[in-house]
Amino acid sequence: MDTPLLDIRNLRAGYRTPVVGPFSLQVRAGEIIGLTGPNGCGKSTVLKAVTGEARVFEGQIERDTAAGIALQAQSPATRGEIPLTGGELLRLMGHDGTGLPARLAGLTHRRVDRLSGGQRQILAVWAVLYSGARLILLDEPGNNLDREGLDLLSEALATLPANRAVVMVSHEQALVDRVCHRVVDMEAAQA
Numbered sequence: 107m108d109t110p111l112l113d114i115r116n117l118r119a120g121y122r123t124p125v126v127g128p129f130s131l132q133v134r135a136g137e138i139i140g141l142t143g144p145n146g147c148g149k150s151t152v153l154k155a156v157t158g159e160a161r162v163f164e165g166q167i168e169r170d171t172a173a174g175i176a177l178q179a180q181s182p183a184t185r186g187e188i189p190l191t192g193g194e195l196l197r198l199m200g201h202d203g204t205g206l207p208a209r210l211a212g213l214t215h216r217r218v219d220r221l222s223g224g225q226r227q228i229l230a231v232w233a234v235l236y237s238g239a240r241l242i243l244l245d246e247p248g249n250n251l252d253r254e255g256l257d258l259l260s261e262a263l264a265t266l267p268a269n270r271a272v273v274m275v276s277h278e279q280a281l282v283d284r285v286c287h288r289v290v291d292m293e294a295a296q297a
């Protein structure tokens with residue numbers, strides 16, 4: 107079998123003190139994995155531990171560093187100024203601008219900080235999905251999206267190149283049911 111893109115073993119992670127774990131997860135190319143569980147059970151913290159934003163207290167996180175990694179973080183409560191257009195943001199993330207669905211193409215000339223919450227969300231998710239990174243971490247990608255936005259996201263996930271892997275935190279059960287090959291309930295996984 108292929109070497110995993112991400113191999114989390116007996117992880118205990120958190121901030122000043124551990125808030126999650128022990129937790130283990132292996133992710134292989136081609137997989138879309140859903141992380142579910144109640145508010146505060148540590149889903150975002152696991153993603154942040156993988157990117158180095160949360161502290162690892164015990165266990166190991168191994169990943170294929172050549173594969174690259176991209177994280178779409180949960181939307182911050184406050185919005186700073188982002189003096190970039192949608193197109194510039196996509197290019198910064200490695201997207202060449204081709205093949206954008208109409209909804210996204212209409213945002214490429216607009217400043218990111220003047221977009222609606224849903225427009226900004228779909229742009230942020232797109233930037234990560236098509237950044238070229240093969241390990242993609244999505245934290246509540248369905249936030250602020252309407253039905254059309256959720257359909258667009260589902261379609262994009264369903265047609266991602268097979269050499270990518272996605273770990274997705276989501277409370278959108280319908281989205282999880284539709285796109286995930288495997289769902290890990292964080293509460294059960296730590297029992």
Ligand SMILES: Nc1ncnc2c1ncn2[C@@H]1O[C@H](COP(=O)(O)OP(=O)(O)OP(=O)(O)O)[C@@H](O)[C@H]1O
Pocket residue numbers: 121122125143144145146147148149150151152
């Ligand atoms: N920066 C931080 N410093 C200290 N504690 C934090 C920090 N971020 C989160 N926590 C705490 O860590 C625990 C897990 O939070 P986390 O955001 O990982 O949960 P979650 O499962 O993603 O929740 P939600 O479904 O609400 O997004 C919570 O008790 C939270 O209060």
